[in-house]
Amino acid sequence: MDATAVKHDRGKMCVDENECKGCGLCMEACPPKVIAMSDHLNHYGYKTAEYCGEGCTGCGICFMVCPEPGAITVMRLKAKAAAAVSGSGLEGANA
Amino acid sequence: MHKKQLMKGNEAVVRSAILAGCRGFYGYPITPASEITETAAELMPKVGGVFLQAESEVAAINMLYGASSAGVRVMTSSSGPGISLMQEGISYMAGAELPCVIADISRGGPGLGNLGSEQSDYHQVVKGGGNGSYRTIVLAPYSAQEMADLTAWAFELADKYRNPVFLLADGFVGQMMEPVEFTNAAVEPKVPDWAVAGTKESRGNLITSLHMDNDELEAHLKKLEAKYMQAEREEVRSESYFADDAEIVLVGYGIVARILKAVTVAARAAGINVGLLRPITLYPFPTKEFERLRKRAKVFVVVEMSNGQLIEDVRLAVNGARPVEFHNRQGGNVPTHDELMALVNRLAKKLAEDKLFTDAELHVKETLAKVAAEEERLAHV
Amino acid sequence: MSSVIIPEYEVTHSRPNAFNKSYERKGELKHATHYCPGCGHGNVHKMLAEAIDQLGIQDRTILISPVGCSVFAYYYFDVGNVQAAHGRAPAVATAMKRSRPESILISYQGDGDLTAIGAAEILHAANRGENITVIFVNNGIYSMTGGQVAPTTLVGQKSTTTPNGRSIENEGYPMRVCELLATLEAPVYIERVGLGDNKQIAQATRAIKRAVENQSKGLGFSLVEVLSPCPTIWKMSAVDAQHWVRGVMEKTYPLGVYCDKTKDAHPRTPHAPAPPLSELRKIMGITSEEISAPEVKQEIAADKKKVDLHVRVAGFGGQGVLLLGEILAEAGLDAGMQVSWLPSYGPEMRSGTSNCHVRISSESIDSPLVALPDVLIAMNEPSLRKFDASVRPGGWVLYNGDTFPGDCERKDVNVLALPFTNIALEIGDARAANMVMLGALLEIADALPQASIDAALNRLVKSKKWIELDERALQMGRELYHEACVGV
Structure with a gap:
């Protein structure tokens, strides 16, 4: 999870590797298609979904379609940080 | 009150x-x-x-x-x-x-x-x-x-x-x-x-x-x-009605026990040493009470309005120590006072003639009889 | 585990609070549910948990876990949890809700549970309008047991027990629960949703929240059916299963609202408050010492002579056979004696013969069965024929002597073959014949004081008109006995 990136997307999603079973529904559902299947297996032997690292809008659809209660967490950029992003002229990069 | x-x-x-x-x-x-x-x-x-x-x-x-x-x-x-x-x-x-x-x-x-x-x-x-x-x-x-x-x-x-x-x-x-x-x-x-x-x-x-x-x-x-x-x-509960010194112990619950009480009174009046043991808890079953009574009792008589269900627990409790006789009525019929008195009289007579046996005693008798018969046969060969 | 904190971001979607933080299921599986990858149960669980969070009802919520794949729902939800027998969750929920009206009852059921073995329970809970929420997860198959046919299996769909596909000749048509329940008056909200795509999932989330909210408002029975993928048994990828819900299953089970009466629904009237314990006896008609009339009866009791009366009363249903016996027993009790009253029962009460055994004794009563009656009251001829042989030698037989063709055969008993019914008719109503006969019996037995008879009549006969008639009938019976026995 790269929190130090200069570019701030509107949203971020992260996948808890201990809960994800790799069904792929989040990848199918994600509008900007920023979720991919990882190469390695988790504790249970499932491949897990992972965030590609950029482009998340924070819409929450991946969370909604995920069958596991806590496998996905979705975050949104706070208003103050969003203003800073806006000032940097990078808005719309996630669209 | x-x-x-x-x-x-x-x-x-x-x-x-x-x-x-x-x-x-x-x-x-x-x-x-x-x-x-x-x-x-x-x-x-x-x-x-x-x-x-x-x-x-x-x-x-x-x-x-x-x-x-x-x-x-x-x-x-x-x-x-x-x-x-x-x-x-x-x-x-x-x-x-x-x-x-x-x-x-x-x-x-x-x-x-x-x-x-x-x-x-x-x-x-x-x-x-x-x-x-x-x-x-x-x-x-x-x-x-x-x-x-x-x-x-x-x-x-x-x-x-x-x-x-x-x-x-x-x-x-x-x-x-x-x-x-x-x-x-x-x-x-x-x-x-x-x-x-x-x-x-x-x-x-x-x-x-x-x-x-x-x-x-x-x-x-x-x-x-x-x-x-x-x-x-x-939690075991039972009622012992003239059973402590009884030779013939009647066993029944529910309405049957009511009839057996009347039979007990009538039989005692006729000089027959009868008592009633009425289980009040069917589970847990009053096994200890049977163990106590079987020291004096010569026979237990189970009366029920079913096809021999209570008798299974009575047999287990008596554990072969005494004969367990059986009388039942079914289909909505109730054992009558008269038929039970007749049963008690019959058993009293058998007791007097020493003709009531446990399964084990019967088995021994039958075996001995077979042995005797075989010896008899061999003696004539 | 998902406690990633990034300073510029705030968490908008994460595990709802109504879930446990870890699942005490099996040692090593504390973080993931037991559901297969892509199973719809997890989605529905999450929707339900979010609804509980949003409505602020976690403490009040009771989840009934069914039998089926979601049998372990109780591992996941941090609410009150009860696991029910297969199909019986609506019955369990019914009694829990009625016992604890403030609680929120969720009956979570699969399609085998709800439509097959539990068809009766869901139908009747819905028909009673129980104020509960039913979440019905329909994946068209028995998944937990390995893929047998369900009432909801699609026509032609293969299962382990329909290896050639469901045929309508053999298994009938897929059962449409929403349509079926929507025909009932009581349910307030029934909707079918799906997990077939993002839009459907969003609608399912809203529907489940509404169904729970309806209950929290006390509106009544709500059910949401969720068409849900089972990738494992359907033998598809999770994504293909999702598409199958939308593209195939939905054709048999159209999505939509099948019933919405929430606008017109009124909250159920609450229980009447429980009375104080001190009033229970009075409410239940248990007489207390204070209201029993003491003195007269004590005198009687002290003065009582040795009584041991065995009576058999028999006749047709409707002739007052049982009441005659009841009055006799009640009067005996009033007079301080031991009594028992034993009726014939069942269809005999409604037609055909009716009879009762009454015993009145100054000693405790062993058997309540009257094998050898002292007195037989035969109110019709079949009863006379059936019971006259049982009467104790020296006993009494009472019957309508003017209407029965034959006589009592017995020579060793006293026979009172008198026109009891005609006398009742003369004084106003043939139905009082039982009391005329009771009057005669009271004279024969000579054991009960008039005061006790009066007390029994007043307790058991509700109408004043009938009490008066019965009193006259009793008196006529007493006189009849004396007239008849003067020459005996």
């Missing part, structure tokens, strides 16, 4: 239950238990309780499962065919350790049988008709007064052991009107700490009979078994 009132045993059950803190009744009508359902329908709403006529006995017992889970003292009533349908839920309740009281006013079977009074639910109630290693405590009233008294006790036992408790009466005991007084004090309903009551305090509670892990289920079964062992130590 409260005044006695004439009422049916079936009507007494509900009043006693309400005094014992019962505030839920879910049932399905069936002859000869319907007065219990009807009385509950009348009284439960008046005391802040719930009455609901369920769509089936299956639903009724599962409603008991729900109400009991919610921590309410709850009961139902039924008869043979309905009890059969309830066995699923009874097994679940025993497994989930849920208290409840079930009044079985038994009738003729199998199947639809008839509406007459039988005691043929003994096996399905005392031995448990549902799946799994469980027991139900079974109380057998023989009067309207005991319908009231044993109902109150049934609720105490159900809570003490967190287990279903049966009141097993025949149609006669349920339908009969006798003077009843309600001696039990009114109990304030309270929510046990294990209940799931929809409150903050009970939020973490779980009611289930499911234990997927083998070791976990085995531990649970051992816990259940320990409860049954405790009940066998602490």
